[in-house]
Amino acid sequence: MKRIVVFVSLVIALSLLMAGCGGAATASHLESIKQAGVIKVGTSADYPPFESVDSSGNKVGFDIELMTEIARRLDVKLEWVDMPFDSLIAAVQEGKIDASISAFNYTEERDQTIDFSDAYYTSEDAFTVAEGFTGPIINPEDVAVYKVGVQTGTTQADWLTDTLVADGALPEENLFLYDRVDQAMLDLKNGRVEVMMSDYVPAQALVKQIGGLEIVYHGVLSSGPINIVLPNEDVELQQAVNTIIKQMQGEGFIEQLAVKYFAE
Amino acid sequence: MGNFFSYIVQGAAITLAVTLIALPFGLALGLLMALVHTYGGKFLNRIAAAYSLLLRGVPPIVLLFILYFVLSGTVNLSPFWAGSFSLGIVSSAYQMEILRGALLAVGGGQMTAARAIGMSRLQSIQHIILPQALRLAIPPWSNEVSIVLKDSSLVYALGVPEILRRAQQLSATTQQPFLAYGTAALIYFVLVFASNRALDHLSERTKLPTHS
Numbered sequence: 001m002k003r004i005v006v007f008v009s010l011v012i013a014l015s016l017l018m019a020g021c022g023g024a025a026t027a028s029h030l031e032s033i034k035q036a037g038v039i040k041v042g043t044s045a046d047y048p049p050f051e052s053v054d055s056s057g058n059k060v061g062f063d064i065e066l067m068t069e070i071a072r073r074l075d076v077k078l079e080w081v082d083m084p085f086d087s088l089i090a091a092v093q094e095g096k097i098d099a100s101i102s103a104f105n106y107t108e109e110r111d112q113t114i115d116f117s118d119a120y121y122t123s124e125d126a127f128t129v130a131e132g133f134t135g136p137i138i139n140p141e142d143v144a145v146y147k148v149g150v151q152t153g154t155t156q157a158d159w160l161t162d163t164l165v166a167d168g169a170l171p172e173e174n175l176f177l178y179d180r181v182d183q184a185m186l187d188l189k190n191g192r193v194e195v196m197m198s199d200y201v202p203a204q205a206l207v208k209q210i211g212g213l214e215i216v217y218h219g220v221l222s223s224g225p226i227n228i229v230l231p232n233e234d235v236e237l238q239q240a241v242n243t244i245i246k247q248m249q250g251e252g253f254i255e256q257l258a259v260k261y262f263a264e
Numbered sequence: 265m266g267n268f269f270s271y272i273v274q275g276a277a278i279t280l281a282v283t284l285i286a287l288p289f290g291l292a293l294g295l296l297m298a299l300v301h302t303y304g305g306k307f308l309n310r311i312a313a314a315y316s317l318l319l320r321g322v323p324p325i326v327l328l329f330i331l332y333f334v335l336s337g338t339v340n341l342s343p344f345w346a347g348s349f350s351l352g353i354v355s356s357a358y359q360m361e362i363l364r365g366a367l368l369a370v371g372g373g374q375m376t377a378a379r380a381i382g383m384s385r386l387q388s389i390q391h392i393i394l395p396q397a398l399r400l401a402i403p404p405w406s407n408e409v410s411i412v413l414k415d416s417s418l419v420y421a422l423g424v425p426e427i428l429r430r431a432q433q434l435s436a437t438t439q440q441p442f443l444a445y446g447t448a449a450l451i452y453f454v455l456v457f458a459s460n461r462a463l464d465h466l467s468e469r470t471k472l473p474t475h476s
Contacts, residue, residue, distance in 0.1 A: 045433050046432055046435075046436035047436065048436060052436055053271075053433045053434070053437055054437065055267040055438070056267040056271060057267075057271045057433075081343075082423050082433075083343070083421070083422060084423070086421075087421060090333050183435075186439075209439045
């Protein structure tokens with residue numbers, strides 16, 4: 001038994017040591033991207049209209065088109081790396097990908113391990129209910145008496161936990177965490193949850209697609225601006241991306257994209 | 265709609281590739297550990313036991329994340345290889361137990377007899393024990409094959425676009441989860457069914473008359 005304990009501790013110590021060796025500093029990330037001629041960008045392509053795949057597997061959406069233009073202006077090829085939303089920040093942190101665009105909101109917690117670009121769009125939160133829902137939701141806090149669904153790892157999940165669950169208004173067992181918003185919306189329609197909190201824009205898209213749902217409240221609660229996720233303290237890349245975002249805003253490019261993807 | 269199916273079916277090639285890397289890798293490692301556990305000395309025996317205990321005690325997905333995110337500083341593996349190797353490592357612990365069972369089923373008498381006619385330990389294992397043990401291991405091993413096939417769906421978490429990840433994406437795009445996941449389920453079933461049938465057949469063909 002003792003030997004096993006020693007063996008286990010050795011394995012753990014070894015993996016910690018190896019983890020500590022990670023992240024060797026390169027001269028300049030932007031330079032190496034340009035030299036390779038490719039920027040690897042992560043996204044979670046299951047979040048229309050920001051990012052999704054069409055039926056032939058091509059990535060489409062607001063973020064997709066925006067990032068394609070950014071890569072074009074950086075004069076590099078764009079290589080998409082699709083992974084679940086939860087894994088994206090860790091992948092940027094570990095240098096598995098150069099950046100990530102996936103409708104990320106700024107949070108202080110996220111900012112500690114990665115950096116954000118300037119905002120390229122400002123999003124709102126929405127509460128969606130199934131048709132036939134009677135209880136009024138006038139203030140956002142009113143949702144506390146219902147079964148509330150939300151996507152794991154999002155700012156909405158943080159908002160619900162920090163403001164409603166923390167002060168006891170929303171019992172923890174009434175907060176339902178989902179891997180994906182569309183799954184949650186289907187559960188909402190099926191009556192397993194009563195209110196769904198999500199980004200306003202995808203909520204609108206899903207309400208239209210699924211039917212039998214309606215948005216009863218929208219406003220800026222948790223979300224606000226959305227940004228591109230970049231490696232921590234990668235000032236050069238951040239500046240390059242920010243400059244391009246500013247250009248695109250000046251030219252009205254982003255506004256046109258928003259009309260194309262978000263117009264009702 | 266045709267595209268819809270072909271997009272998921274293309275994922276089956278990746279699922280198969282992950283399985284075909286993980287299984288033999290796990291088999292080689294598992295066989296080595298099973299031999300070490302059965303015929304190694306006291307110390308090696310303990311190490312092999314700890315290996316099995318540790319790996320069978322950790323959910324495959326946790327090991328997957330450790331290999332991909334924690335060890336990525338030293339070994340730069342792509343999601344595909346990291347996923348395939350971690351599945352192989354997890355599977356090796358289970359394959360080790362399967363093979364160990366088979367080795368024990370062959371029995372110590374065979375080893376004694378082989379040594380008595382002048383074979384070395386290694387020769388006995390190679391020519392007497394293994395040919396019998398591997399045959400005995402096929403039925404329980406076919407179980408492990410289906411488990412690895414199905415567990416290959418875990419690599420979606422690293423962004424490998426296999427069957428499950430593609431079904432998720434199409435479910436999000438089309439809002440038809442039943443169709444998307446149903447298609448995925450059907451493909452998994454066909455793969456598992458076909459591989460089990462093939463292994464049943466192999467087991468019948470290779471059965472020794474002494475083992476009925």
